[in-house]
Amino acid sequence: MIWLSWRQFRAQALVASITLILLAGCLVVLGQQIRDGDYSGPELREHFQGRVYLLDAVLLLAPALIGLFWGAPLVSREFEGGTHRLVWNQSVTRRRWLTVKLLLTGLAAVVAGALVSALLTWAASPLDRFTGDRFSTIFFGTRNLAPVAYGVFALVLGVVAGLLIRRTVPAMALTLLVFVVTQALTPNVVRPHLMTPEHMSAPITAEVVRNLSFLGQQPEISGLKVPGAWVISTSKLRTADGGVVPGDAYGRCVAGSFEKAADCLGALDLHVDVDYQPVSRYWAFQWLESAIYLGLTLLLAAVGLWRIRRAAP
Known part of the structure; x- marks a missing residue:
């Protein structure tokens, strides 16, 4: 079952690996340039803020892309092609079939998100220390733990959408809509109330x-x-x-x-x-928001595992 899931996922994994290598190279070069230039704070902003913002935008989009191109097609294309019937008529249970798919792609999402987030956090850290704006939407959502939680949530959201709709394109549309709404509400409605100000x-x-x-x-x-x-x-x-x-x-x-x-x-x-x-609460906010997203991820996974048992063949 793991081998079959890997064969079905390997094309997306190959594209993602090439993209990650290129992106990681850009981040390493950028980090070295920032550190080797011996720039002052204003000079850092003048020379590197545009490139850092561009990479921030890429990382903000990455979880949505994971949900769209990894999550939504994962199950829906099986329904569209009818290949799920072959697996379900074997000794593999439906829940095991879905669990293996979720674990395999979820691990890939965690590795990809953690790698890019860690490199961007390292590369931009001198500029971040100068700006001192760790709680802003763009910086908070592209540094440390949060991007990893966003990516896993988007992935499972896409899988469940595909399971419920059974068609890839509508599942991608629903995934994008729900994820964008969630990402808009979280920093403006949820995050300010995670701790008493x-x-x-x-x-x-x-x-x-x-x-x-x-x-x-x-x-x-x-x-x-x-x-x-x-x-x-x-x-x-x-x-x-x-x-x-x-x-x-x-x-x-x-x-x-x-x-x-x-x-x-x-x-x-x-x-x-x-x-x-206060800035001393930054890591508490990172952990709390990541825990919320991971909690939503587990809830979605439970819905998917419940629904798969009742899905028509």
Whole structure:
């Protein structure tokens, strides 16, 4: 059974192996270039940020590709071709047939994801230390443990979709839809609530205002950063006694140029209340989110093993 599953999977494995070798070579070269150049932080960003972002995009897409091209066709093409009947009429049980397929391709997904994630984490680590933005969606999802969990989840999702629909192209479409929705909801809805955030009061100086991403017509700010931390939410601008800044005072400050607005707001002795996740919790978040994805993976696998016993031949 293992040999048969390997023969059916070897074409995808060969393509993936060639891709991984090329990608690993690019990452090793990039890592060496970053380290051999003796660059300062701003120089690292100028010379290498574009290439790192490109590789981040590749790794963000990799789990979806695993689900589409490894997971969805794994069982659905057997149904489309009728080859499942030959196996099911032998001594191999349906559950064993599906379990072997899941374990073989799952191991391949873990190895591929771990290799690329480890190399990208190593290659980009000098730039990551300078930016200090470990919790952002693109960095968190392409470093360390998370990409491996994403890949295994996408694979089993594709297998179960193929088992339920029995047609490869619709199964691929369903896999992509569910995976994209999951990846969109997780960083925006689930991740902020994995641990209770810390609270602090942040003074709004002229320098802080100059580093903000947005100043609107209402007395609130956007883009406040806490070094090394993930800002979950910020309150409206507050005065020294904790009251909300009067709209007319705020309006007078932002009516002029941005530079004058920064100086004006900085002179008002303002602050905001901030909910944030400190950088010390990074690994806790990695483990928690990976555990959630692996839990969903096991649940999907259980659904597949339950469904396979009741599937019509």
